[in-house]
Amino acid sequence: MTDTGVKETFSFQTEVGQLLDIVAGSLYSNREIFLRELVSNASDACDKLRYQALTDPTLTDGSDQFSVLLEIDAKAKTLSVSDNGIGMNYDDLLETLGTIAKSGTGAFLNALKDGEKGEMGLIGQFGVGFYSAFMVADKVDVLTRKAGEDTSWQWSSDGKGEFTIEPGDRGVCGTTVVLHLKKDAKEFLEEVRVRHIIKTYSDHISFPVMLGGEALNSVSAIWTRAPKDVTEEQHTEFYHHTSHAFDKPWLTLHSHVEGAVSHTSLLYVPSTAPMDLYDAERKSHVKLYVNRVFISENTKDLVPAYLRFLRGVVDSQDLSLNVSREMLQSDPTLAKIKTALSKKVIGALKKKANKAPDEYTNFWENFGAVVKEGLIEDPGVRDRLLEICRFSSTIYGELTSLADYVGRCKDGQDAIYYMAGDNAKKISQSPHLEGFKAKGVEVLLLADHVDEFWLQHITEFEGKTFKSVTRGATDLDKIGDDADAADDKDNAETPELDNLIAAVKLELGDLVKDVRPSKRLTDSPVCLIADDGDMDVNLERLLKQHGQLTDGMPRVLELNPDHKVVKKLAERAKGDEASSDALLQDAAHLLLDQARISDGEAPADPAEFVRRLSAVMDSAL
Numbered sequence: 001m002t003d004t005g006v007k008e009t010f011s012f013q014t015e016v017g018q019l020l021d022i023v024a025g026s027l028y029s030n031r032e033i034f035l036r037e038l039v040s041n042a043s044d045a046c047d048k049l050r051y052q053a054l055t056d057p058t059l060t061d062g063s064d065q066f067s068v069l070l071e072i073d074a075k076a077k078t079l080s081v082s083d084n085g086i087g088m089n090y091d092d093l094l095e096t097l098g099t100i101a102k103s104g105t106g107a108f109l110n111a112l113k114d115g116e117k118g119e120m121g122l123i124g125q126f127g128v129g130f131y132s133a134f135m136v137a138d139k140v141d142v143l144t145r146k147a148g149e150d151t152s153w154q155w156s157s158d159g160k161g162e163f164t165i166e167p168g169d170r171g172v173c174g175t176t177v178v179l180h181l182k183k184d185a186k187e188f189l190e191e192v193r194v195r196h197i198i199k200t201y202s203d204h205i206s207f208p209v210m211l212g213g214e215a216l217n218s219v220s221a222i223w224t225r226a227p228k229d230v231t232e233e234q235h236t237e238f239y240h241h242t243s244h245a246f247d248k249p250w251l252t253l254h255s256h257v258e259g260a261v262s263h264t265s266l267l268y269v270p271s272t273a274p275m276d277l278y279d280a281e282r283k284s285h286v287k288l289y290v291n292r293v294f295i296s297e298n299t300k301d302l303v304p305a306y307l308r309f310l311r312g313v314v315d316s317q318d319l320s321l322n323v324s325r326e327m328l329q330s331d332p333t334l335a336k337i338k339t340a341l342s343k344k345v346i347g348a349l350k351k352k353a354n355k356a357p358d359e360y361t362n363f364w365e366n367f368g369a370v371v372k373e374g375l376i377e378d379p380g381v382r383d384r385l386l387e388i389c390r391f392s393s394t395i396y397g398e399l400t401s402l403a404d405y406v407g408r409c410k411d412g413q414d415a416i417y418y419m420a421g422d423n424a425k426k427i428s429q430s431p432h433l434e435g436f437k438a439k440g441v442e443v444l445l446l447a448d449h450v451d452e453f454w455l456q457h458i459t460e461f462e463g464k465t466f467k468s469v470t471r472g473a474t475d476l477d478k479i480g481d482d483a484d485a486a487d488d489k490d491n492a493e494t495p496e497l498d499n500l501i502a503a504v505k506l507e508l509g510d511l512v513k514d515v516r517p518s519k520r521l522t523d524s525p526v527c528l529i530a531d532d533g534d535m536d537v538n539l540e541r542l543l544k545q546h547g548q549l550t551d552g553m554p555r556v557l558e559l560n561p562d563h564k565v566v567k568k569l570a571e572r573a574k575g576d577e578a579s580s581d582a583l584l585q586d587a588a589h590l591l592l593d594q595a596r597i598s599d600g601e602a603p604a605d606p607a608e609f610v611r612r613l614s615a616v617m618d619s620a621l
């Protein structure tokens with residue numbers, strides 16, 4: 001983009017226009033949060049410049065005295081927020097103050113779409129960044145100069161659809177936001193009021209926030225304070241500032257570690273899932289500081305990807321300040337911090353899981369699928385992670401741990417049974433579970449995609465192997481008190497069924513791998529299973545969905561010998577003409593299609609399915 005050197009007028013992006021209409025046209029109680037947003041931006045700008053000055057000290061003329069300056073001009077009725085941070089150039093202004101690129105604002109608009117338009121409390125909850133200035137100002141000027149550049153700029157807008165950019169005359173780098181206060185916002189010209197707002201929302205800012213020659217905040221980075229000296233409110237405000245989120249932290253972990261690698265960490269587990277949780281980049285959002293100097297927001301290898309929901313900061317003086325962000329990432333000291341942090345977080349989660357299971361359930365619903373990625377990625381913490389994993393199950397009403405599942409295992413049960421699929425409710429209604437339910441054998445219902453993948457790496461827990469109920473023989477007869485009786489039943493001859501099985505096999509040919517009597521069905525006539533050693537049904541489905549597999553392998557069709565339809569078909573299959581019995585032939589295909597449908601699949605050939613169904617109905621009616 002180029003600049004012309006004269007005043008230019010631009011229109012706001014449509015979404016910004018909508019947002020400004022809402023922001024400017026409404027009255028609500030907590031509009032004071034505009035100051036939190038502007039001070040937060042000013043502090044971020046100082047952090048950014050301090051980092052860049054590490055490699056180019058000329059940017060700040062060697063000074064590291066950063067501050068945020070508030071000025072009240074009662075006569076002009078303006079309140080201004082200045083910083084000597086990174087500043088913005090022409091392109092930055094155009095890109096950032098005219099569009100919506102920021103998480104807070106996007107979340108706010110989404111929430112408005114879903115909920116009540118009149119719910120103005122939402123603004124306080126989400127924060128809308130810079131644009132919140134228009135809650136109190138009918139005109140906003142931004143005077144800014146980017147560090148290392150010669151030109152300065154003035155951005156101005158009355159928040160009514162357009163903004164202008166023209167060359168400015170700011171001598172030093174940084175930004176001043178001047179708010180021309182609305183008639184009904186004169187309270188923000190009062191020092192006492194402003195002082196109170198800063199104390200309430202911005203005390204954690206690590207640069208001095210000055211008004212009338214005096215710092216209004218504590219000016220010590222919150223994480224450097226003793227954990228007992230930080231209140232819950234201060235944590236919440238800092239969490240909002242550092243994570244750009246507006247929920248409350250569910251768990252706060254604040255500690256100073258001295259030793260081989262000294263570091264301080266202040267980590268938060270959010271109470272709601274951040275929107276980028278499942279983004280392909282799986283970015284970490286814990287900020288890295290070296291000796292209180294901000295280094296990077298998304299340092300790879302500071303926290304593992306399976307803990308990417310964490311927010312907060314890590315500060316260590318044992319890392320070198322003089323290396324680039326990229327080099328830091330392969331620093332062995334960083335790797336040690338990462339290991340220590342992972343163990344600390346997992347330990348804290350375990351404690352919570354034991355002490356506050358209800359809260360933990362909520363955590364698990366938000367982040368469990370992410371935590372389970374660690375089972376695949378970090379063999380070093382696998383056992384610890386398995387302890388904090390929770391699962392839905394067919395018997396236990398709430399989420400269960402593996403240890404508790406094992407504690408409830410029946411006599412003779414040497415496997416942890418599970419069924420994987422798209423969602424727990426759908427899985428819980430699957431025919432594959434009938435025999436297990438009838439015998440009271442608990443089955444874990446695994447509904448996250450990641451489940452199929454960690455199960456490739458972990459085969460047992462406390463000596464019991466993980467076994468899918470949709471794969472191989474069930475072993476159900478060996479479990480429970482009636483194990484011996486079941487053995488007898490098992491050995492009983494079923495000659496009629498043998499004929500039917502032979503007829504169905506002949507008719508279905510390559511469409512199935514085998515046809516067998518089932519021990520896992522009680523109510524349904526049929527189901528499809530993966531043979532021992534074959535890929536599990538759900539894994540195959542997932543791979544197909546992701547284009548990594550085109551053709552599935554043929555499955556084993558199981559028939560329920562006790563089902564009315566199967567019995568009648570068996571009766572019919574006794575005769576010599578079974579192989580040329582059109583109804584039996586149609587029925588064989590219909591049984592296969594039924595099994596597919598109950599797995600959530602389409603019939604193999606929908607047109608043939610309809611024809612066969614009509615033929616069978618016709619002969620029945």
Ligand SMILES: Nc1ncnc2c1ncn2[C@@H]1O[C@H](COP(=O)(O)OP(=O)(O)OP(=O)(O)O)[C@@H](O)[C@H]1O
Binds near residue numbers: 037083102174175244
């Ligand atoms: N004082 C400032 N100095 C330098 N850049 C600024 C300043 N204020 C705003 N900006 C730029 O404008 C962008 C938009 O700011 P805005 O407050 O709307 O969103 P944000 O702070 O990035 O995110 P969020 O609103 O989610 O907290 C910032 O990301 C930053 O690039």
